[in-house]
Amino acid sequence: MLLREQVSLGPYTTFGIGGPASWFVEATDEASVVEAVEFARARSLPLFVLGGGSNLLVADEGFPGVVVHIAMKGVEQDGAVFRAAAGENWDGFVSRAVERGYGGIECLAGIPGTVGGTPVQNVGAYGQEVSGTITAVRVLDLKHLRSSELPAAVCGFAYRRSIFNSTRQGQFIVTQVSFRLRKDAFPAISYGDLQRHFAGRAERPSLEETAAAVREIRHSKGMLLVEGEPDCRSAGSFFKNPVVAEAVYDAIASKAKGSVPRYAAMTRGFVKIPAAWLVEQAGFAKGFVLGAAGISSRHALALINRGGAKAADIVALRDRIVAAVEARFGIRLDPEPVWVGGGREASGAAAAGHL
Numbered sequence: 001m002l003l004r005e006q007v008s009l010g011p012y013t014t015f016g017i018g019g020p021a022s023w024f025v026e027a028t029d030e031a032s033v034v035e036a037v038e039f040a041r042a043r044s045l046p047l048f049v050l051g052g053g054s055n056l057l058v059a060d061e062g063f064p065g066v067v068v069h070i071a072m073k074g075v076e077q078d079g080a081v082f083r084a085a086a087g088e089n090w091d092g093f094v095s096r097a098v099e100r101g102y103g104g105i106e107c108l109a110g111i112p113g114t115v116g117g118t119p120v121q122n123v124g125a126y127g128q129e130v131s132g133t134i135t136a137v138r139v140l141d142l143k144h145l146r147s148s149e150l151p152a153a154v155c156g157f158a159y160r161r162s163i164f165n166s167t168r169q170g171q172f173i174v175t176q177v178s179f180r181l182r183k184d185a186f187p188a189i190s191y192g193d194l195q196r197h198f199a200g201r202a203e204r205p206s207l208e209e210t211a212a213a214v215r216e217i218r219h220s221k222g223m224l225l226v227e228g229e230p231d232c233r234s235a236g237s238f239f240k241n242p243v244v245a246e247a248v249y250d251a252i253a254s255k256a257k258g259s260v261p262r263y264a265a266m267t268r269g270f271v272k273i274p275a276a277w278l279v280e281q282a283g284f285a286k287g288f289v290l291g292a293a294g295i296s297s298r299h300a301l302a303l304i305n306r307g308g309a310k311a312a313d314i315v316a317l318r319d320r321i322v323a324a325v326e327a328r329f330g331i332r333l334d335p336e337p338v339w340v341g342g343g344r345e346a347s348g349a350a351a352a353g354h355l
């Protein structure tokens with residue numbers, strides 16, 4: 001086990017924000033994950049599992065415990081079943097699958113982070129979610145310090161949700177994810193942005209063209225990490241799209257000037273309202289600035305570190321937006337990134353929770 005003390009967490013996150021971890025373990029295999037857990041337990045320290053750091057906001061005080069950085073690598077293929085180690089880069093995995101002619105995750109191209117991070121919030125974009133292809137998740141169960149394979153059916157996948165970020169939060173460390181992909185599948189291009197991208201084209205795009213289109217669309221919205229672009233210091237979408245009853249939607253629509261956008265929700269009688277629309281209508285335009293924090297110039301849903309921002313700056317902007325949207329629409333926005341560390345935002349003994 002490679003153990004280091006007082007490691008600054010900012011460089012391990014896409015926000016580039018955060019104080020040090022008291023202890024930091026680079027786990028390149030399951031045995032070092034177990035060792036890290038035992039090390040933390042022997043000292044009664046909280047434990048935090050770090051993937052690619054693309055869905056986190058780390059406290060300025062840092063994390064007063066052991067951070068395990070998941071760095072296991074390797075992808076095995078058995079026909080259409082791909083077993084990818086949790087530390088594999090997600091976008092790299094998508095590229096490899098698509099190049100080999102396997103579909104089912106092509107619309108999830110360009111999402112930063114690790115393979116192991118994807119089941120946690122059931123990563124989704126442009127009409128696909130990882131739950132559509134995941135067959136099983138291999139985990140280390142921290143209750144019994146034992147590895148096992150959880151079939152997808154028990155993972156509780158829903159919109160931005162699974163047992164890993166809700167009912168069983170903190171119980172499992174994901175070490176490998178199995179996907180059943182589809183050989184020579186037709187790419188999924190039903191999402192509006194993709195339909196517009198390919199409008200007027202006679203032949204169906206290939207899987208690779210679809211993944212490339214997704215990356216291009218993401219780039220235009222500042223949702224692709226590109227070195228040196230200021231809009232990239234973010235955790236992606238900062239708020240989940242609220243799912244509201246049709247009656248709530250109707251009430252908002254009746255008062256709004258112009259039409260209120262909506263998407264289908266998984267539950268009958270409910271609809272999703274784009275959080276970006278609510279944020280903009282509440283007075284926060286793209287490019288909004290509050291000290292060193294701001295809103296991306298290309299997407300109203302991405303809060304950004306404009307350079308030298310502290311976690312406190314992002315939290316201040318978040319609070320202003322949440323209060324304004326609630327005052328205007330009666331909807332309380334739910335942040336997507338996970339809060340890591342001490343201070344007033346921490347939830348629970350593990351000092352990591354939802355923002």
Ligand SMILES: Cc1cc2nc3c(=O)[nH]c(=O)nc-3n(C[C@H](O)[C@H](O)[C@H](O)COP(=O)(O)OP(=O)(O)OC[C@H]3O[C@@H](n4cnc5c(N)ncnc54)[C@H](O)[C@@H]3O)c2cc1C
Pocket residue numbers: 014048049050051052053054055056070086111112113114115116117118120121122123124125164172173174175222223224225234235236237338
């Ligand atoms: C520019 C940008 C665009 C994005 N676009 C999207 C998008 O379109 N759709 C979407 O769903 N998300 C999106 N995200 C959010 C983020 O990329 C995903 O949620 C990603 O899957 C997080 O993975 P990660 O490895 O970076 O996890 P981290 O950020 O390191 O961790 C996130 C949470 O998962 C837990 N975790 C991570 N790895 C493991 C593991 N192996 N075992 C157990 N728990 C673990 C952590 O403890 C933490 O609670 C975007 C982020 C950015 C910066």
